[in-house]
Amino acid sequence: MLGEGDTGERSLSRRGFLVGASALAAGGVAAGLGPSPAAALGPASTVPTVPLGAQPAGLPVRQHAWGATLSVDDVGDPISPRFDRLLFFEVNGAPTPASAVLLEAALRTLERRFPWGPGGLLFTAGWGPAYFERVLGVSPPIPTATALSDFESPAIDDYHVCLHLASDDEERLADVEAALVDGAALPGAQGTLAISPALTWRETRTGFVGNGLPAAHQKVRGIPPGHHVPRQSPLFMGFKSGLRKNQATEDYVTIADGPFAAGTTMQVSYMRLRLESWYGMLDERERVARMYSPETTPEQVKHFTTDAESEPNLTDQAARRYGVIGHSQTSARARRHGKPLIIRRDFNTVDGNYAGLHFVSVQRSIADFVITRNAMNAAGAHLENRAITGTVNNGINEFIKVLKRANYILPSRANRSFPLLPGGTAALGGPGD
Numbered sequence: 088m089l090g091e092g093d094t095g096e097r098s099l100s101r102r103g104f105l106v107g108a109s110a111l112a113a114g115g116v117a118a119g120l121g122p123s124p125a126a127a128l129g130p131a132s133t134v135p136t137v138p139l140g141a142q143p144a145g146l147p148v149r150q151h152a153w154g155a156t157l158s159v160d161d162v163g164d165p166i167s168p169r170f171d172r173l174l175f176f177e178v179n180g181a182p183t184p185a186s187a188v189l190l191e192a193a194l195r196t197l198e199r200r201f202p203w204g205p206g207g208l209l210f211t212a213g214w215g216p217a218y219f220e221r222v223l224g225v226s227p228p229i230p231t232a233t234a235l236s237d238f239e240s241p242a243i244d245d246y247h248v249c250l251h252l253a254s255d256d257e258e259r260l261a262d263v264e265a266a267l268v269d270g271a272a273l274p275g276a277q278g279t280l281a282i283s284p285a286l287t288w289r290e291t292r293t294g295f296v297g298n299g300l301p302a303a304h305q306k307v308r309g310i311p312p313g314h315h316v317p318r319q320s321p322l323f324m325g326f327k328s329g330l331r332k333n334q335a336t337e338d339y340v341t342i343a344d345g346p347f348a349a350g351t352t353m354q355v356s357y358m359r360l361r362l363e364s365w366y367g368m369l370d371e372r373e374r375v376a377r378m379y380s381p382e383t384t385p386e387q388v389k390h391f392t393t394d395a396e397s398e399p400n401l402t403d404q405a406a407r408r409y410g411v412i413g414h415s416q417t418s419a420r421a422r423r424h425g426k427p428l429i430i431r432r433d434f435n436t437v438d439g440n441y442a443g444l445h446f447v448s449v450q451r452s453i454a455d456f457v458i459t460r461n462a463m464n465a466a467g468a469h470l471e472n473r474a475i476t477g478t479v480n481n482g483i484n485e486f487i488k489v490l491k492r493a494n495y496i497l498p499s500r501a502n503r504s505f506p507l508l509p510g511g512t513a514a515l516g517g518p519g520d
């Protein structure tokens with residue numbers, strides 16, 4: 088993870104070099120010059136033949152099945168892994184079954200080396216629209232990401248693969264990345280780990296979530312000087328977000344049928360936090376009003392257990408009466424039969440020496456994320472009170488800037504390595520229910 092004062096130059100310079108080299112090799116595809124048929128990727132890359140290796144018994148069918156491994160706090164809310172890492176890759180040339188076996192062998196090596204859980208290692212392999220369009224030449228099962236409000240203009244990532252790693256051990260994530268990307272030895276691992284013959288690394292994003300971690304990392308741009316972040320807060324903005332009733336269940340976000348049955352979709356946004364005025368101009372009650380609702384008091388927040396005590400149906404009333412509406416209040420309108428649509432797996436970051444948030448969510452369809460994001464925008468609130476705009480007095484919209492966004496599909500565990508590739512690893516089977 089990038090520490091205080093680390094500008095992220097290693098990641099950016101390495102990524103810039105590789106993007107330039109890939110653009111030359113792939114005729115401009117990696118440079119973002121538009122979709123290209125699979126043949127334009129060039130000949131199949133040379134991938135060594137490796138033994139696949141056994142898979143530990145008892146692993147869940149779903150890659151995204153993390154919940155059962157998490158501890159809970161004193162009120163029963165799940166405790167997220169303390170450290171996360173997002174690794175982004177592009178496929179080398181035209182993939183072959185050997186490419187799929189190489190990746191699957193590496194992932195199974197990790198499963199044998201570390202127990203499934205935050206005390207060991209959790210991870211998912213997600214595949215973006217560009218993989219299906221440019222590598223396989225088929226229609227993608229998920230749409231390309233877009234801007235979702237008139238006050239944001241994110242860069243849209245077109246990486247082929249995103250590996251999301253999570254653990255309570257930060258050093259472990261760095262070691263796993265080095266093994267996957269650079270072929271470094273991973274202590275205690277027996278089996279293949281280097282995936283560079285099949286996938287070229289492009290970018291790494293790092294972060295953390297958990298009591299005390301944001302306060303320890305608050306000396307970065309985007310947060311005013313001093314000690315503003317509460318000492319035990321799990322996130323930079325000073326509040327807890329992962330309450331039981333504001334998260335969907337893993338069952339609810341799982342795809343029921345089709346080639347991606349037992350999978351889900353993943354959305355990844357990189358947001359820069361602009362907390363100078365959050366801490367420099369707003370007092371605690373004003374921050375609570377914007378995070379939850381203007382009717383909510385700081386004392387109530389201390390006792391939240393399963394969900395925030397804000398009433399989404401009173402958003403218009405709050406806008407008229409107070410001239411401000413809360414983030415939880417507006418987001419809570421994104422419900423289906425009273426149930427939330429997404430699972431948040433977001434985490435703070437100091438990548439580039441800026442305070443930020445890597446907002447990772449899983450949901451049955453990308454449309455469910457769009458519904459949730461649109462609810463957060465509260466686009467019609469200004470009709471109730473002109474003091475509210477898309478960003479002013481409108482939840483936390485004023486304090487975040489979306490830099491990047493991308494959509495991915497997370498297949499089942501058995502189909503996670505080069506999904507839909509003819510002759511890939513899906514035919515080998517995976518863990519049972």
